[in-house]
Amino acid sequence: MKPSAYLAGADPKLPAAAEHVTTRTVVDVRNALDASPWLAAGWTVHQLGRPTRTPTA
DSSP, rough: OOOHHHTTTTOOOHHHHHTOOOOEEEEEEEEOOOOOHHHHHTTTTETTTSSOOOOOO
């Protein structure tokens, strides 16, 4: 499995992900993630060549 395929299927709402980070920030260097679910779960999303997107309050 390619790393991009693994991350593309990652669930941003999994408690395990959020509990082990200080700041909810994901850096997608391959632009493989759909940023919408990550933003909805409260994560800041950095993707190469795209503006940084932050969750809406």
